[in-house]
Amino acid sequence: MARAHAGRRNPASGKPESRLSDGRMSFVTRFAPSPTGYLHLGHAFSALTAFDAAQSAGGRFLLRIEDIDQGRVRAQFEDAIFEDLAWLGLAWEAPVRRQSEHMGEYEAVLQGLIDRQLVYRCFRTRREVAEAIASAPHEYGDVFTGEALAQEEEAARLQAGEAFAWRLSLKKARAALGPAYFALVFEDETGPVRAEPERLGDVVLARKDFAASYHLASVWDDAQAGVTHVIRGEDLREAAHLHVLLQRLLELPQPMYRHHRLILGEDGKRLAKREAAATLRALREDGKTAAEIRSMLGLG
Ligand code: GLU
DSSP states (O other): OOOBGGGOBOTTTOOBOSBOTTSOBOOEEEEOOOSSSOOBHHHHHHHHHHHHHHHHHTOEEEEEEOOOOTTTOOHHHHHHHHHHHHHTTOOOOSSOEEGGGGHHHHHHHHHHHHHTTOEEEEOOOHHHHHHHHHHOHHHHTTSOOOOOOOHHHHHHHHHTTOOOEEEEOHHHHHHHHTHHHHTOEEEETTEEEEOOGGGTOSOEEEETTBOOOHHHHHHHHHHHTTOOEEEEEGGGHHHHHHHHHHHHHTTOOBOEEEEEOOOBOTTSSBOOTTOGGGBHHHHHHTTOOHHHHHHHTTOO
């Protein structure tokens, strides 16, 4: 059974550690950027929001480098993350967790799910998945669900070296958890929310030659780091519905969630990493100070 945050115990001492010595709840949060581009105002807002929350709760602020996608990650972007965040006035604990250094852990977690038959191999390409959904909306809604192929067909496709993804089977997850599946609840800034993992369908947790997806690695890492409060943009609000299911299946403690508004560009759209003008380095070169960035973001 996953433990709620309030029941968290220190694995070493076995003592509950949900409260600080002065009686407040412990508070551990993090900022988890991917070094695939320069940080922009949206990242600054996220990092500062989490950092300020930790400060005002007398808690801890961690930094995690989400660098699983080695095809897109660049060392220069990772260096820039440290530099830009320090310039913003943030301080974080060492050592910084780098996902690329923990691939073996994600593989072991995935293997556990494979052994429990909670994931299945899906050989459909992204396009085939989209086509399946479009052709049978009554069956799928707008997300994908499927199941493992018959053994012989799967063996033949593996033999042929076909690519596949490991998808979480919601059907199997429901069977494994029984009524507890329907009682999954998490807390966010709006109060208690009933988790509805079906909103995301059978999500890809790993690819054939790529151990872990964001979902699997992020849920695992938050638990390893003892994160009690996940603070991130509201673009990831839906993901929480899946993350709490993964926490339950993996018997990990469940953090609290806070999803903050997104910072939009002048065109009203979400900022993207390639929008050079909004990168923290461009703003810094333009003569802006960290205090000015805070006030631009309404963080005074
Ligand atoms: N690397 C993810 C991102 O940049 C972090 C998401 C999270 O905070 O869980 O969007």
